[in-house]
Each structure stands twice: as structure tokens, then as C-alpha cells.
Amino acid sequence: MPALDYPKQTILITGASSGIGANFARALAARGAQLVLVARRLDRLEALAEELRRAHGVPVTAITQDLRAASVGAELSAAVTAAGLRVTGVINNAGFGTFGDFVDEDLERLGHEIAVDISAPVQISSAFLPDMVQAGEGFLINVASMAAYTPTPRMAVYGAAKAFVLSFTESLWAETRASGVTVFALSPGATSTEFNAVVGTDDATAGARMRTPDEVVATALAHLDRRNPGPSVIDGPANRIGANMGRVLSRRRTAAMMHRLTDPARRR
Structure with a gap:
């Protein structure tokens, strides 16, 4: 792919008002x-938007939209x-999680989580990707998570989403790789954003070392600028090692290990 x-x-x-999206x-x-x-x-x-116009002189349009x-x-x-x-590029960054045993969760909030984390990326990709493919250029980045690589007890819906x-994104990469459009998933791990505040507890990241939004964005843009980007990229060396460990262990052992790691009592 030629340099953008x-x-x-x-x-x-999407999700541009704070955290990774703002960065x-x-x-x-x-x-x-x-x-x-x-x-x-x-x-x-x-x-x-005003900050960016003043700092860089670029056109910025702000659109308020409920992604649910x-x-x-x-x-x-x-x-x-x-x-x-x-639009020539899309970053589906918005998302949020919930924390707690599934049997105790509020079904309406889980429905909102599914809408924002699954339905919105699918719909937005469908709205803009066909035009990029027809034009033979552009890019789509869908933000996944390290939670995508293992079962996530106490965050069952978020991890599944x-x-x-x-x-979904890796499949789109294969479908579009000859089109001139770049598609890939970005998987951050624990990152210093408002994620835990929205979830309502720091137990959601189980005490993991936080990466910064700047580091996550640098990983994504370095991947975007590659000549032949792969279907996904994980932010941070420790997270890449963790994803590989998840492939080695059995599903049974991985689920049990993650259940221990996300136990609030373990951190207290």
C-alpha cells in the first residue's frame, strides 16, 4: 500500500471525546x-475540534451521535x-464494558453494550467501507481489545463483543486485501482512559500495568503506515506475549486463570 x-x-x-479516540x-x-x-x-x-483547528489548521467537524x-x-x-x-478513513474506537457476574448484570445495560461494541462497528463499517472499496483507497480500523483473545469472566459480554x-475485522481484511483499502483490528490492553470509570471499578483491568493512549495510537498508526499491514495488531510487548500464551494453554485452563485474575478479592 502506498503511504497515506x-x-x-x-x-x-467514533468515541473521539476522550481517551484513545481523542489521541x-x-x-x-x-x-x-x-x-x-x-x-x-x-x-x-x-x-x-477547536483545539485541533487552532493547533494544526485542519478542518474538523463534530457530530453528536448516540451509537446505541x-x-x-x-x-x-x-x-x-x-x-x-x-470519508476516506474510519476508526471505530467507541466502546464500553461492564464488570460483574453475568447473572447479576442489568440486561438493558448489556443491550447497550452490545449495541455500541458490536452493532455500531458493523453498521458504520457497512456505511462507509463500500465507497472506499469502489474508490480503491482508504482505511478502516476497528478497535478490539486484549479481552478478545481469552475468555473474560466477570466481563463476559465485553470479551465476547x-x-x-x-x-469480523480480520475477515474484512481478507475480503478487501486486493481492493486498495487497508483494514485491521487494533487490540489495546489496559490503557489510561476513562474505561474503568465507566465500568465503575478498577477491578476491570485487574491491576495490570497501564499503557498510555499515545502509545496505543502510535502502535496503530505505525501499522497503518506499513507497506503490507496484517489483519490485526496488538499494542505493547507484554500484551503480545499474553495473547500468545492464551493460544498455548487449554481453554479450560485459560478460563480458570482469567477467573482468578479478575477476582476482586485477589486485589484486596
């Missing part, structure tokens, strides 16, 4: 890309078209 000419790109980022926006604006920032918190989006919406892909596509834009994103 970033000033000619219009890149849509993607800052890094891409520094490279000269035009941005479409998507999240529910319009005040944060507009503040970030049943027609989120069509709604975002319509908003982008109404703004007179053509991210396993879906990983498998």
Missing part, C-alpha cells in the same frame, strides 16, 4: 488530516453527506 497522503484524508473517529484525533490532525469527530458529548467534541441507535450507520452517513464530506470485533 494525510492532508488528503477525511477520517471519521487518534490529535495525532491525525498533526499529520494534516481533516477529521470528523463522533461522540455523544458535544461540548467535549467542540472543545477538541438502531440505524447508527445510516444516521452517520447522512450527517457526513449533509456536511458535504466524503471484542472477540466478535477481532474476527
Whole structure:
């Protein structure tokens, strides 16, 4: 793949109001890309948009969107078209998790988690990927997680959702690899974001060493800039080792080990 000419790109980022999404926006604006920032918190989006315009002189459009919406892909596509834009790159970054035994979880909140973590990436990919394939250029990055590589007791729905994103994206990589479009999944591990605050407990990351959003974004953009990027990339050497260990151990041992690691009593 030829190197991206970033000033000619219009890149849509979901979950752009904080954390990894905001850092993607800052890094891409520094490279000269035009941005479409998507999240529910319009005040944060507009503040970030103004920061990026002032710092880098790039066009930035802020779109407030509830990613739980049943027609989120069509709604975002319509908003982008109404703004007179053509998206050439998509980063499906938005997502959230829940923590606790499945039998104790609130089903409505789990439904929202499934909508944001699974349905939204599928719908948004469907809304924008066909145009990229037809044009023979562009990229799609779907943010998965280290949780995609092992069973995740106490985060059963989140882990399953991210396993879906990983498998879905790697399949799209194979389907589109001759099209000129770059597709891959990005899997961060524990990262210093608002993730635990939204979940409601630091037990969600089991005391793991935190990577920074800057490190995660650097990993993703280095992979994007490769001549022949693979279908997925894991952020951080320790996380890559952990993913390989999960392939060596039996599913039984892995599930039992993760159940111990995520036990709140273990950290106290």
C-alpha cells in the first residue's frame, strides 16, 4: 500500500471525546488530516475540534451521535453527506464494558453494550467501507481489545463483543486485501482512559500495568503506515506475549486463570 497522503484524508473517529479516540484525533490532525469527530458529548467534541483547528489548521467537524441507535450507520452517513464530506478513513474506537457476574448484570445495560461494541462497528463499517472499496483507497480500523483473545469472566459480554470485533475485522481484511483499502483490528490492553470509570471499578483491568493512549495510537498508526499491514495488531510487548500464551494453554485452563485474575478479592 502506498503511504497515506494525510492532508488528503477525511477520517471519521467514533468515541473521539476522550481517551484513545481523542489521541487518534490529535495525532491525525498533526499529520494534516481533516477529521470528523463522533461522540455523544458535544461540548467535549467542540472543545477538541477547536483545539485541533487552532493547533494544526485542519478542518474538523463534530457530530453528536448516540451509537446505541438502531440505524447508527445510516444516521452517520447522512450527517457526513449533509456536511458535504466524503470519508476516506474510519476508526471505530467507541466502546464500553461492564464488570460483574453475568447473572447479576442489568440486561438493558448489556443491550447497550452490545449495541455500541458490536452493532455500531458493523453498521458504520457497512456505511462507509463500500465507497472506499469502489474508490480503491482508504482505511478502516476497528478497535478490539486484549479481552478478545481469552475468555473474560466477570466481563463476559465485553470479551465476547471484542472477540466478535477481532474476527469480523480480520475477515474484512481478507475480503478487501486486493481492493486498495487497508483494514485491521487494533487490540489495546489496559490503557489510561476513562474505561474503568465507566465500568465503575478498577477491578476491570485487574491491576495490570497501564499503557498510555499515545502509545496505543502510535502502535496503530505505525501499522497503518506499513507497506503490507496484517489483519490485526496488538499494542505493547507484554500484551503480545499474553495473547500468545492464551493460544498455548487449554481453554479450560485459560478460563480458570482469567477467573482468578479478575477476582476482586485477589486485589484486596
